[in-house]
Amino acid sequence: MAEQAGKNSFWRTFNDKFVVEERFMEPAARKALYRTAVVLIGVGALLFLATLVGVLQSNTGPWGPDESIRDWLLSLRSEALTAVMIFLAVIFGPVALPIIVLVVTVAWGFAARHAWRPILLAAAMLTGVVTSQIILAIVQRSRPPVELMLFGADHTYSFPSGHVLGACDFLLVTTFLVFSRRKNPRSAVIGFVGAGIGVVLAALSRLYLGYHWLSDAMASVSLSLLILGAVIALDTWRTARIPGERITGELSKADAPGD
Secondary structure, eight states: OHHHHHHHHHHHHHIIIIIOOOEEOOHHHHHHHHHHHHHHHHHHHHHHHHHHHHHHHTTTSOOTTHHHHHHHHHHTOOHHHHHHHHHHHHHTSTTHHHHHHHHHHHHHHHHSSOOHHHHHHHHHHHHHHHHHHHHHHHHOOOOSOGGGOSSSOOOSOOSSOHHHHHHHIIIIIHHHHHHTTOSOHHHHHHHHHHHHHHHHHHHHHHHHTTSOOHHHHHHHHHHHHHHHHHHHHHHHHHHEEOTTSOOOOTTGGGGSOOO
């Protein structure tokens, strides 16, 4: 009996920590989250398809304003600005960013009462990596000329930008998962503005350093919007409860509104 009780206690603790996270909101607020998710998925999918069609029609060469934006950024190059852009590229690169994500998710998972959100963040990041690698192999778009690259030659494919997609996923998904639990909408607006600035800087660094076309970055942002919409929909379905619905997690019951 004691052994069985111990097993049940372990499972309940594991279930509450890693499986269950529930929060209460008004029905209108939950519907608004679902609408937001649908809009983000729709906009992301349409923007990506439009960019993909344009790139394929150009025989995977420059498309739309790609060359004009490249020429404009070339005119801005300076030693100081190049150093800043290289720093940004390293932070959002394939070495530093995974380490940052790992540290954030592990620390968040241990510190938080529930581990649902850090697990969801890690899943979103992994989805972005897998998706970008599949699309890269299918489209096989060449990067801008090697002589324009300022941080070493790169002969891999460019569509979409893995740096930009990783930065978008990390900044946007983390912002949603953090601020969706706060009651102050102003803080959420500030958070997403900050995330948006980070996304723009990540994209500019890749274009400025000569490794991507504008359409590569556009494709990455559109895919990230799609992933963010999926995260919002999944998180809302899994955690958002309206008054009167049953709570399944013992830790979540502490957040339940009083009778």
